[in-house]
Amino acid sequence: MAIDKNELEPRFKFEVAELPGGEHIKKCFACGSCTAVCPISNIAEEYDPRKIIHMIILGLKDRVLSSEAIWYCSHCGTCEFSCPQGVRFDGIIDALRKIAVRDKYVAADAYETWGTAPCKAACPAHISIQGFVGMIAEGRYKEGLKLIKENMPFPGICGRICHHPCEDKCNRSKVDKPVAIEYLKRFLADQNLMEEIRYVPEIEEKRDEKIAVIGAGPAGLSAAYFLSIKGYTVTVFEKLPVAGGMMAACIPAYRLSRDTLREEIKTIVDMGVEIKTNVTFGKDISIESLKNEGYKAFFIAVGLHVSRGLNVEGENIKGIIHGIDFLKDVSFKGNVAIGEKTIVIGGGNVAVDVALTALRSGAKEVQTVCLEARDEMPAWEYEIKDALDEGIIIKNSWGPGRFIEENGQLKAVEFKRCTTVFDSEGRFNPQYDESELMTLEADTILIAIGQACDMTFAGGVPDLDVSPRGPVVTDPFTLETNIPGLFVGGDASYGPKSVVEAVASGKEAAISIDRYLKGEDIKADRPKDWKGIELEPQNVERADRQQMPRLSLAERKGRFEEIDLGFNERQAKIEACRCLRICGIQGAKNKI
Ligand SMILES: Cc1cc2nc3c(=O)[nH]c(=O)nc-3n(C[C@H](O)[C@H](O)[C@H](O)COP(=O)(O)OP(=O)(O)OC[C@H]3O[C@@H](n4cnc5c(N)ncnc54)[C@H](O)[C@@H]3O)c2cc1C
CATH class of the missing domain: 3.50.50.60 (FAD/NAD(P)-binding domain)
Structure with missing residues (x-):
């Protein structure tokens, strides 16, 4: 007799529907890949993603919600890439934590005091660093790159010129030296550039609204990248003849190769973003002219060019x-x-x-x-x-x-x-x-x-509130201005900072614009308070940090070729293995 497929579906006794990814749980067929790759499962026996899903299915609500184990996950993202069904377990864990707090299984402030790996908390773009470093250790380069690109369109650029605040917080530095996170990011990006078919992020369902971004620096391009993933049609208008902002105009090629810059911008174009160069906002175009062309929301990120x-x-x-x-x-x-x-x-x-x-x-x-x-x-x-x-x-x-x-x-x-x-x-x-x-x-x-900011752009928005101290008055978290649908970010809004902070600003702008166009609450859950977990690592063997191969002083003379040459595969794997991989576990300090 043929088996009815529905008979095989497990009976769900816990409120699966209230978990984002409840549908995902139904897809789980308990192969255990998640548990096998999870860096935390390897250290803390009681943390077993497969077992947690099973307990949910069996309706053991009290045991799941009161278990300390649900507070161990550090959102490194490793599980999603090993799951043949694409289940994102860290999303499920997050939902469980919220329910545990709501239903008073743990103190009300548990969620607020929960932290993550300090590298991820310190990174302005909040990349899942533990995750991609772990993937390098396992040789899963494409998946590592994909994980970075969830939060950052420029791993090759930031792998070269980021001021890497993540490394300042790395718990490994209490043993010897911090993990070379910046160089590992570059390694992944460079691997991808050597591929014939390069990674281009998937676009969610297409939407009708058109969005205009002014300025093709890292803030503007990042906003375009994240909005394009959400399905919007995005056009970037740039004053200079090339895209990239300060990355193309001022950061010298001996620190940032123009090939890397071009390739990472090309990925954004391959996603469907149109970049129109030699167009000056405030002179050639204005908010009014763009509205007449059907643009529904605007992000201005013109940087500091005076x-x-x-x-x-x-x-x-x-x-x-x-x-x-x-x-x-x-x-x-x-x-x-x-x-x-x-x-x-x-x-x-x-x-x-x-x-x-x-x-x-x-x-x-x-x-x-x-x-x-x-x-x-x-x-x-x-x-x-x-x-x-x-x-x-x-x-x-x-x-x-x-x-x-x-x-x-x-x-x-x-x-x-x-x-x-x-x-x-x-x-x-x-x-x-x-x-x-x-x-x-x-x-x-x-x-x-x-x-300072070249204020000629303000000619394109006559009613924009301009402050005496900063160029434009914006909400620091949502980047809203006094004009509905117009957001301002990047260096032009907060002063001179860095590429990774511009990426973070572009990402926040994309969240705001998406919510604005969908009529949702722009301010909800913002800003998110990221807490890095401090550890006192014990019984960890010392291991030398890998050195970046560099051009000699004689080779640098009179040349603009990149000074840093990049880790080879062996170096990258050795360096990745220096990551403690356990920084996200709040309750397991004594197990280290
Ligand atoms: C020499 C130098 C070295 C640096 N080194 C580093 C480093 O090593 N690491 C690091 O992280 N950061 C570094 N920075 C800082 C970093 O480059 C900036 O913080 C970052 O580029 C800011 O991004 P943004 O998108 O806000 O602005 P920008 O990168 O300045 O981009 C703004 C874009 O808007 C365009 N624009 C301006 N006005 C208009 C207009 N009216 N119409 C249309 N387009 C317009 C500009 O032409 C530009 O392309 C450096 C900066 C400089 C100047």
Whole structure:
């Protein structure tokens, strides 16, 4: 007698319907792949995803909801990629936790105090780092990349130039050194670039609404990426001839290869996003013209593209150039003429890039002069080290007093001693000792002391609320402006930050726009409070962090080829195995 398929379906005694993924649970056929790959199951016996699903099916509600085990999952995402049925177990766990709190199986604040792996909590884009690192260890590269791309469209870019706040929080650093998360991300992205068919995220059901994004930097492109996954038709309008924002215009190619940049932007185009370059919002187009073309929501992410001036005598003498204009010229026009004796004014990351680019462009001597003492310099420590290694001379605690010219040509700069940069309340308020002076000869000066927003874009939205302190008044979490359907994010909304923070901003914009277009509550559950779990790892053997292979100092001279060469497969696997893989387990500290 033929068996009726329905007879095989298990009887569900627990409220499966109230779990997101309840339908998923029905798909489970108890193969145990999830338990086999789950890094937490491997350490904590009582945590067994398959068993938890079975207990739900059997209706053992009390035992599931009161079990400490449901608080172990760290959302690393490994289970989904091993499940032949595509069951996302961490989503089920999240629903169980909510019910456990609601039905008072645990204290009301349990959900709020629950944390995740500190790397994931610290990453502005909240990538499932434990998950992708674990997948590298197992050689599951495509799945690892897919996991990253759930939260970040630029693993190759961020694998090269991210300031990696995730590594600062890595619990492994209490044993020896943090896991090289940034370089592992790059490894996965580079593997994908070597494939003939590259990974392109799936698009959910197509929707009718058209969305306009202004600015093709990481914030705008990320918003376009996440909105396109949601099925919207997205067009990005960009002022420059190429997409990428600061990543294409200013971040030097010796740190970020243009091939990587192009390929990751191409994936977004392959998803259906249209990028229209050489279009200036506020001049060629406006909100009104876009509305007339049928666009229903707008995200503006125009970045900070005006250099700040010094307000110092002689600033307009020939030979004094703004740092980001110089970087743009090098990026777009190739080699740019530069004097043999070059001085860079500024102590941040941009100043370091300007100095090293000047060196590669032909300057014989590059000195960087800044107000800050060595330990106050805003540039990242690893960037300062590279600059010193390549021969940049750094002079600390000096501020420019005047520029000196001879026959209409720059001759020298007079600096005065800076005694303090910040006042007692931490505000920028430099003080000088005018009796201590230093004169340095120079034929080119590159000023890199910060950028502001080019406000011409505001001409495209006449009623936009513009604040005296920041360019635009926005809700910091939802990015809403005073104009319904118009959102503003990225550096233009919060000041100079980083690529990964711009990605996070674009992602929040996509959430807001999706909810706005669906008539949902934009503010619900925002901001999410991410708590990283601190551990005191015990009985963990020391293991050296893998070193990034790099071009030698001699090989870097006069060249814009990438300095970092990337981990090979062996290095990536060894490094991935350094991950403790247990940081998400709140209740299992004593098992480590
Ligand atoms: C030299 C330099 C080095 C850096 N190095 C790093 C690093 O190593 N790591 C890191 O994480 N971050 C780094 N940053 C910071 C990082 O690049 C920025 O934080 C990030 O690019 C901001 O993204 P965004 O999308 O907000 O703006 P942007 O990247 O500035 O993009 C804005 C885009 O909007 C376009 N636009 C402007 N006005 C209009 C208009 N009216 N109409 C249409 N389009 C318009 C611009 O042309 C641009 O393409 C660096 C920045 C600089 C300048």
